[in-house]
Amino acid sequence: MEIKIPLERLKTNIREGIMRCFENKSVNLPKRIKKEILTIILSLLIFPSILLAQDVLYRNNGTIIKGEYDSKSSSDTSLRFKPNYQAWTYYHVNTVNFIKSFNGNILYPTGIIANLKSNKYHLPIVKHLPEKADQKYFETIDDADNAGFIPCSVCFDDSPTISDYYYERELIKNYLLNIQSNYEIIGAHPQLPQIRSILDTIVKGWPEVLKGYDYRVQIYEDDYPNAFAIGGGYIFISSGLLNMIEDDSELEAVLAHEIGHNERRHLLRVFKKHQNNSKNSMLLAVFIGAATYLATLDTDRAVAGILITKAVTDVVSEISLKGYSREMEQEADILAQLYFHETESSSNPLIRILDKFATYSLTRNGFIPRNSILSTHPHIKQRILQVQNTSIFKYDDPLTFEAYPVKRKDLIPGFIKLKINYVFMAPSSTKDETVCSLVGSIINEHPEYNFTINNLTFNFLSNVGIRQLDGFAGNIIKHQSESDFIGVIRVPSNKSQDLMEVLKNKSFLPYSMDISNVVILPGKDAKKIGYRPIQCRMTIK
Known part of the structure; x- marks a missing residue:
């Protein structure tokens, strides 16, 4: 209605x-x-x-917010908008696609201005528009794109719209310096064009919405077979690994695995964990706190870079040696398998490359760096077993759940949405146990509050019963953002088929979800607000 x-x-x-x-x-x-x-x-x-006013604001991270738009108080850089049930707030123009009125009229931006000379199009509210004689008006961005014009890089910032992006970028800069000081980069390797072509193919066929990184691959001189990702789209492959690889499908498996590390932002997660565990965490917190705050201010990003450099110089080498955890390697394996599933290709190349690493580790030359694709040996054989015995199911449309707060009137129904795209079933490292991974995303539509999920359970009925979905510990879903997740359910192996059938048929019930509102202070751990978690009931949309 x-x-x-x-x-x-x-x-x-x-x-x-x-x-x-x-x-x-x-x-x-x-x-x-x-x-x-x-x-x-x-x-x-x-x-x-x-x-309440029913203007609709569409953010470029996919979030849709209903409320009231104040065009008179908006400026060239910020838009004043009042989400329903919330206070007035400002949104940077680079985070907003457009705003519609209740009857469908476009309130922002009011058209697109193209420059006939430069072939670029601009927002109509900026001051650097071309002369009138060189202007061409379009109603929508799509119209301008279809006419062959390209976006102005100033009006339309193509930086990834993800949290902690500038923080992550400074980490990557320091990691790059570490790599360049320890390895020789082969800029003119004869296989580089072929590798980049395969990388582009994988990116185009990736099973999830990408973060927006500009993917690039570099080859470095090292006899040890190795490949690693440092975030931000950077992938490094050793000359030794290229000598081990026999065909393009094996190279495709390696690259898909490393893209998985990038898309799950494992470098950033490792560093944050290191920061929390470090003996010098108080000193790190001071630098990172100031840097994180300054990185949110466009004019102070250079200062932010200096502060983050001070914070990470002493620890980036240690991160390079420790590499990623077994759980992170398994996440990257899962995403690589989902890629092969989406492209209707066999995952055998991933099995072959893992087996080569396992065999290589038994030779006299088989020292394996921790940040290698074979990281966490001797668990490579377990990873091979999981890839060989994986069952994957994809929903035609994402299975969506909405959270309804039980006692909080300030939280509107559906303020948190859980979307499940894939069901991934594989044997566990524990005997007679199966791991079911639900791959999807969580959307926090609240304009101000950040949340962390304490507990999420489902009632799978039949003989599976009530099970908790693990994998959310410590993850913070920031306001008006969407976060990827891989939730894990562990069941006895004799119940795995029952669980898969229940998931396929959607014949289960969301049981309960407890969340906490958290405050994020620069350089400090997230602090929960209130002594009791917020109880929510979940409904299938």
Whole structure:
């Protein structure tokens, strides 16, 4: 049910009707006004949000926010918007695609201006538009794209719209310096064009929405077979690994695995964990806190870089040696397998390359660096077993759950959404146990609050029963953002087929979810607000 009555007219009719009723109780109101007043009363009972403005703001991270747009108080760089049930707030223009009114009119931006000379298009509100004679007007960005124009890099920032991006970028800079000081980069390797072509193919066929990194690969001189990702789209392959690889499919498996590390931002996660465990965490917190704050200010990114450099110089070498955890390697394996599944290709190349590493480790030359694709040996054989015995199921449309707060009136229904795209079933390292991984994303639509999930359980009925979905510990879902996740359910192997059938048929119930509102202070651990978690019931959308 959608009611499209302008708010001002509704208010006028309410006021008019009430005044007439007070003046003369026996007065007969016009049918039109009676009908609209009745509509209002019903709306208040059924749809209390009708009295709120229904402008819709579409952010470029996929979030959709309903509320009221204040065009008069907006500027060239920020847009003033009031989400329903929340206070007025400002959104940077680079984070907003467009704003529509309740009747579908575009409120922002009002058209696109293309430069006929440079072949670039601009937002209409900026001051660097071309001369009138060189302008061409388009109603939408798509219209400008279809006409062959390209976006102005100033008006349309193509940096990834993810949290901690500039923080991560400075980490990568320091890691690159570490690599360049220890290895010789082969800039003109004859296989480089072929490798880049395969990388582009994988990126185009990736099973998830990409973070927006500019992917690039470099080859370095080292006899040991190795490949590693440092985040931000950077992938490094040793000359020794290229000598081991026999065909393009094996190279494709290596690259898909490393893209998985990039997309799950494992470098950033490792560093944050190191920061929390470090003996010098207090000193690190001071530098990182200042840097994280300054990185949010466009004019102070250079200062942020200096501070982060001071914070990470002493620890980046240690991260390079320790590499990624077994759980992170398994995440990268899962994403590589999902890629092969989406492209209807066999995952045998991934098995072959892992087996080569396992065999190589038994030779007299078989020292394996910890940050290698074979990291966490002797668990390579377990990883091979998992790839060989994997079952993958993809939902035609994401299975979506919405959170409804039980006692919090300040949180609107559906403020958190859980989307599941894939079911991934594989044997565990524990005998007679199967690991079921649910691959998807969590969306936090709240304009201000950050949340962390304490507990999430499902009732799978049949003989599987109530199970907890693990994999969220320490993960923070920032306001108005979408975060990837791989949730894990462990069941006895004799119940794995039952669980897969229940998941395929969607014949299970979301049981409960407990979350906490957290405050993120620069350089400090997230602090929970309130002593009790927020209880939510989950519904299937």
